[in-house]
Amino acid sequence: MDLTKKSIDWKVTATDGEARAGILTTRRSMIETPVFMPVGTQGSVKGIRFEWLEDELDARIILGNTYHLFLRPGIDVIRRFGGLHRFSSWKRSFLTDSGGFQVFSLTDLRKLTEEGVEFRSHVDGSKQFLSPEISMEIQAVLGSEIVMVFDECPPGDAGYDATRASLEMTARWAARSKARFDELQVSEPGAIATGFLCGGDKNPVAASPGSDLTGRQSLFGIIQGAGHLDLRKQSLDRTTQIGFDGYAIGGLSVGEEKSVMYEVLDFIAPQMPKNAPRYLMGVGTPEDLLEAVSRGVDMFDCVIPTRNGRTGSAFTSRGRVNIRNAKFARDDSPLDPDCGCSVCRRYSLGYLRHLHQAGEMTASILLSHHNLAFFMDMMKKTREAIRIGNFVSFRYEFLNGLGNNEKL
Amino acid sequence: MDLTKKSIDWKVTATDGEARAGILTTRRSMIETPVFMPVGTQGSVKGIRFEWLEDELDARIILGNTYHLFLRPGIDVIRRFGGLHRFSSWKRSFLTDSGGFQVFSLTDLRKLTEEGVEFRSHVDGSKQFLSPEISMEIQAVLGSEIVMVFDECPPGDAGYDATRASLEMTARWAARSKARFDELQVSEPGAIATGFLCGGDKNPVAASPGSDLTGRQSLFGIIQGAGHLDLRKQSLDRTTQIGFDGYAIGGLSVGEEKSVMYEVLDFIAPQMPKNAPRYLMGVGTPEDLLEAVSRGVDMFDCVIPTRNGRTGSAFTSRGRVNIRNAKFARDDSPLDPDCGCSVCRRYSLGYLRHLHQAGEMTASILLSHHNLAFFMDMMKKTREAIRIGNFVSFRYEFLNGLGNNEKL
Numbered sequence: 176m177d178l179t180k181k182s183i184d185w186k187v188t189a190t191d192g193e194a195r196a197g198i199l200t201t202r203r204s205m206i207e208t209p210v211f212m213p214v215g216t217q218g219s220v221k222g223i224r225f226e227w228l229e230d231e232l233d234a235r236i237i238l239g240n241t242y243h244l245f246l247r248p249g250i251d252v253i254r255r256f257g258g259l260h261r262f263s264s265w266k267r268s269f270l271t272d273s274g275g276f277q278v279f280s281l282t283d284l285r286k287l288t289e290e291g292v293e294f295r296s297h298v299d300g301s302k303q304f305l306s307p308e309i310s311m312e313i314q315a316v317l318g319s320e321i322v323m324v325f326d327e328c329p330p331g332d333a334g335y336d337a338t339r340a341s342l343e344m345t346a347r348w349a350a351r352s353k354a355r356f357d358e359l360q361v362s363e364p365g366a367i368a369t370g371f372l373c374g375g376d377k378n379p380v381a382a383s384p385g386s387d388l389t390g391r392q393s394l395f396g397i398i399q400g401a402g403h404l405d406l407r408k409q410s411l412d413r414t415t416q417i418g419f420d421g422y423a424i425g426g427l428s429v430g431e432e433k434s435v436m437y438e439v440l441d442f443i444a445p446q447m448p449k450n451a452p453r454y455l456m457g458v459g460t461p462e463d464l465l466e467a468v469s470r471g472v473d474m475f476d477c478v479i480p481t482r483n484g485r486t487g488s489a490f491t492s493r494g495r496v497n498i499r500n501a502k503f504a505r506d507d508s509p510l511d512p513d514c515g516c517s518v519c520r521r522y523s524l525g526y527l528r529h530l531h532q533a534g535e536m537t538a539s540i541l542l543s544h545h546n547l548a549f550f551m552d553m554m555k556k557t558r559e560a561i562r563i564g565n566f567v568s569f570r571y572e573f574l575n576g577l578g579n580n581e582k583l
Numbered sequence: 584m585d586l587t588k589k590s591i592d593w594k595v596t597a598t599d600g601e602a603r604a605g606i607l608t609t610r611r612s613m614i615e616t617p618v619f620m621p622v623g624t625q626g627s628v629k630g631i632r633f634e635w636l637e638d639e640l641d642a643r644i645i646l647g648n649t650y651h652l653f654l655r656p657g658i659d660v661i662r663r664f665g666g667l668h669r670f671s672s673w674k675r676s677f678l679t680d681s682g683g684f685q686v687f688s689l690t691d692l693r694k695l696t697e698e699g700v701e702f703r704s705h706v707d708g709s710k711q712f713l714s715p716e717i718s719m720e721i722q723a724v725l726g727s728e729i730v731m732v733f734d735e736c737p738p739g740d741a742g743y744d745a746t747r748a749s750l751e752m753t754a755r756w757a758a759r760s761k762a763r764f765d766e767l768q769v770s771e772p773g774a775i776a777t778g779f780l781c782g783g784d785k786n787p788v789a790a791s792p793g794s795d796l797t798g799r800q801s802l803f804g805i806i807q808g809a810g811h812l813d814l815r816k817q818s819l820d821r822t823t824q825i826g827f828d829g830y831a832i833g834g835l836s837v838g839e840e841k842s843v844m845y846e847v848l849d850f851i852a853p854q855m856p857k858n859a860p861r862y863l864m865g866v867g868t869p870e871d872l873l874e875a876v877s878r879g880v881d882m883f884d885c886v887i888p889t890r891n892g893r894t895g896s897a898f899t900s901r902g903r904v905n906i907r908n909a910k911f912a913r914d915d916s917p918l919d920p921d922c923g924c925s926v927c928r929r930y931s932l933g934y935l936r937h938l939h940q941a942g943e944m945t946a947s948i949l950l951s952h953h954n955l956a957f958f959m960d961m962m963k964k965t966r967e968a969i970r971i972g973n974f975v976s977f978r979y980e981f982l983n984g985l986g987n988n989e990k991l
Contacts (some may be wrong), residue, residue: 217941218934224948226925248912248937255913256933264929504656505663517634521672525664526626529656533625536944540632 182393183320183420185452189562193445193471196561199452201320202390203260204235204267208452208473209557211464211550212270214481216240217247218263221481222536222543225265231517232544232551236268236320238476241313242277245305246298250316258318270476271319273310273352273397276425276457279328287327289344307351315359319392323423324352326397331429339406342399346413349396353417360391393420395454398443401426402435407443415448422447423454424472428463437466444471461490461553461577465570468557480550484543487531491549492576496524498542503528516548590801591728591828593860597970601853601879604969607860609728610798611668612643612675616860616881617965619872619958620678622889624648625655626671629889630944630951633673639925640952640959644676644728646884649721650685653713654706658724666726678884679727681718681760681805684833684865687736695735697752715759723767727800731831732760734805739837747814750807754821757804761825768799801828803862806851809834810843815851823856830855831862832880836871845874852879869898869961869985873978876965888958892951895939899957900984904932906950911936924956 184200199206213220213228215237220228228234239259244250248262256262259269278285278294285294291306310325325348329341396419400406414422424443427436440455444467447453454474455467464475480490487498491511496503498510506524518527518541530538553573560569592608607614621628621636623645628636636642647667652658656670664670667677686693686702693702699714718733733756737749804827808814822830832851835844848863852875855861862882863875872883888898895906899919904911906918914932926935926949938946961981968977 217937217943219938219943219945222944222948224945225929243941247941248933252912252933252937256915256931261915262931262934262937264931264934504660507664507669521633523664523670523672525656525660526670526672529660529670530625530627533651533655535625535627536630536947537627537632539944540630540948 181390183390183452185421185450187449189564191561191564191566192469194468194557194561194566195471195473196558197452197473199473201236201268201393203320206235206268207555207558209464209468209554209561210236210474211554212236212238212474212476213547214238214240214476214478215263215265215269216478217243218259218265220547222484222540223481223547225263227517227544228547229267232547234267234547234551236270237265239263239269239271239317239319240274240277241271241310241317242274242281242305244271244317245274245313246296246303250313254316258316260318268321269317269319270321271314271317271323272456273314273323273325274305275310275326276328278305289347291325292327307348308355311352311355311359315356315392321421322356322392322394324349324394324396324419326399326425328399328426328429329401331401331426331431333401335403335406338399338401338403339409342406342410342413345397345399346410346417349414350417353394353396353419356392356394395419395421395423395452397423397425397456398447399426400439402431402439404439404442407439408446411443411446419451421452421454421474423456423474425456427455428458433463436463437470440467440470440472447471461550462574464550464553465557465574468561469566469570480546481543484541484546485539487538487542489542489549490546492573494577498524498528498531498538500528510542510545511549514545514549514552516545516552518542518545518548589798591798591860593829593858595857597972599969599972599974600877602876602965602969602974603879603881604966605860605881607881609644609676609801611728614643614676615963615966617872617876617962617969618644618882619962620644620646620882620884621955622646622648622884622886623671623673623677624886625651626667626673628955630892630948631889631955633671635925635952636955637675640955642675642955642959644678645673647671647677647679647725647727648682648685649679649718649725650682650689650713652679652725653682653721654704654711658721662724666724668726676729677725677727678729679722679725679731680864681722681731681733682713683718683734684736686713697755699733700735715756716763719760719763719767723764723800729829730764730800730802732757732802732804732827734807734833736807736834736837737809739809739834739839741809743811743814746807746809746811747817750814750818750821753805753807754818754825757822758825761802761804761827764800764802803827803829803831803860805831805833805864806855807834808847810839810847812847812850815847816854819851819854827859829860829862829882831864833864835863836866841871844871845878848875848878848880855879869958870982872958872961873965873982876969877974877978888954889951892949892954893947895946895950897950897957898954900981902985906932906936906939906946908936918950918953919957922953922957922960924953924960926950926953926956 187197189196197208282294293304307325314322326345396414398410400410452473455472489496492513503524509519560566595605597604605616690702715733722730734753804822806818808818860881863880897904900921911932917927968974
């Protein structure tokens with residue numbers, strides 16, 4: 176196996192308490208951390224054209240969901256295109272999850288064995304099977320820059336013994352994921368996915384700075400253990416023993432109290448390897464992100480900005496705004512007077528409220544855009560604050576602003 | 584009354600048979616004709632941000648619907664903003680219909696009298712009333728560049744006597760529309776709508792070339808008469824006797840045979856005033872547009888590009904494409920190889936099909952965008968063909984391409 180090729184490069188450029196600013200370089204893009212990664216579940220960020228993500232929002236990495244893409248359009252289709260980048264036309268980095276979380280949360284009928292998990296597709300009811308090996312094979316075809324190990328995700332309210340059994344399974348699956356991943360980096364599917372077998376690039380969008388398509392994919396391990404600190408430590412130890420390019424914290428923001436999440440982060444994040452990026456999966460609100468950054472987390476993803484945009488809920492520097500509120504009908508001020516995004520520069524609360532009330536698709540488009548802009552801008556300010564050693568007071572003032580909601 | 588201020592300027596710059604190329608200048612934009620006007624029913628073109636309409640698609644005029652905007656957000660709200668332009672942030676021209684067509688097609692409960700029509704709102708069931716005077720007052724508040732008279736729209740299958748009675752009512756309503764319109768151009772609501780009473784412009788989008796916000800609105804008359812040629816002639820005579828800035832043909836594309844539409848256009852369009860723009864309301868397909876242009880029509884609007892985009896139907900130079908077709912799943916070619924729009928330059932049939940099948944909003948966004956680009960581009964080519972005296976063969980080749988559909 177030839178594993179000498181570069182996968183990702185990771186460098187901490189500044190710290191402020193536990194908070195870290197860094198630069199994550201993949202074969203396709205240079206990503207400043209802490210970073211928020213917009214979610215493109217089915218190969219598209221809901222309501223947002225890639226053109227906006229590239230230009231104004233400047234997202235350097237987005238998510239794709241293995242479970243969804245595996246079921247539709249299917250891996251044969253994506254292989255035919257030469258990977259998810261060529262299929263979707265997104266030229267910067269993708270992180271793909273392993274499918275585990277969706278199998279355990281979206282499907283009712285499933286049969287779990289040591290080998291893997293059998294389940295029924297939510298799309299057509301067909302019987303399907305995922306295992307660590309199959310997940311790695313799918314993610315090799317997708318050609319994402321960051322691959323996640325296939326983990327078992329127990330319910331948030333699973334007891335101690337069930338959680339321990341689950342994380343032991345996850346640890347064994349992590350080792351199997353790693354073994355198959357390493358094999359794949361030198362065999363054909365990975366090669367196809369990374370574009371070796373494809374001819375010239377018809378797509379006019381240039382590869383991003385830092386692009387190195389001869390590099391291999393990277394693989395992240397996942398730490399489970401729910402709210403049990405000793406199990407979290409066990410999971411961390413077993414995961415770091417295997418060794419990964421980065422480490423994720425799974426199984427949080429799944430219905431537990433906020434205090435549990437912060438307690439787990441307080442405990443586990445500082446113990447995670449300092450020389451690898453730390454990724455908190457599926458989290459969260461602006462408050463959650465800043466709290467997690469202060470505990471040393473570098474990467475985040477969440478559907479909140481786009482999902483809330485579709486339901487008429489906007490994040491602003493002065494707190495949440497419910498666009499349905501009748502008091503906005505005649506308001507010609509922007510959604511967020513402190514926001515410089517293309518939505519806030521141009522459209523009024525009154526107009527956005529009208530579009531939402533009238534059921535116009537552009538309401539979802541514009542609110543999702545603003546919400547993503549808000550998250551991206553918050554992370555940019557976070558990085559700047561860490562670099563100048565001002566993160567504590569930045570976080571205090573920002574969270575204070577969020578609570579000071581005169582509009583809601 | 585001061586009616587000396589400029590409303591619109593209209594100039595034919597080339598003719599080719601009955602087909603005309605011209606320039607229509609309003610106080611807000613310079614519009615090359617024949618023109619297709621995208622429909623922004625509720626103050627937004629469905630799925631398309633204004634930024635795309637202004638930049639890539641270069642729409643110089645769009646439609647707003649009086650009926651919809653009257654019911655929601657309501658005229659008080661739009662007056663508060665200083666008109667539809669300031670409310671929506673669209674700085675180029677608006678054409679607003681009179682509300683007549685929607686009242687007669689969308690509402691079940693209505694009571695028609697000489698004075699006007701009482702109906703129930705489809706939004707909240709409330710009792711509402713529209714008359715020629717009220718329609719003019721609403722459109723003055725909206726501040727559109729082109730105002731339509733309030734007409735009665737009989738069902739397409741109304742008999743001869745009913746159609747005649749209806750067009751006589753429409754003629755009386757046209758005279759009342761004109762009288763109230765003229766009054767309004769010098770009184771406060773029109774002044775508010777045109778921005779006289781508003782301060783500086785906060786919106787960074789510059790007014791378009793030809794903008795002259797001191798100019799008044801313009802008013803178009805509507806010719807009815809269904810498929811009865813003698814009634815069409817009567818309606819034309821009564822409408823031109825009143826005198827308008829432009830003339831529309833109503834009551835076509837409402838379920839009648841195509842041959843009826845072409846027969847009416849053959850008969851009536853060449854008799855319409857040569858020194859005023861001719862507008863065929865609510866039409867239609869690419870074929871319809873080219874047929875109507877060849878008979879001397881200058882202006883069109885239709886929901887087809889965006890509505891079809893939402894249902895997965897695309898217009899291409901090789902005919903219609905149904906994006907759901909399974910044969911496109913692995914097709915990496917663009918929707919239309921002859922199209923230079925941002926969707927065709929970047930996205931493949933396979934990816935667009937996937938987005939549509941997966942129910943992603945971006946499918947509607949991208950297909951609506953391409954369809955609008957196709958219509959705008961077709962009209963641009965139409966204008967060029969007329970200018971160089973090549974319209975007959977252009978039309979033949981273009982329609983031939985549309986019929987030559989290998990993809991469907």
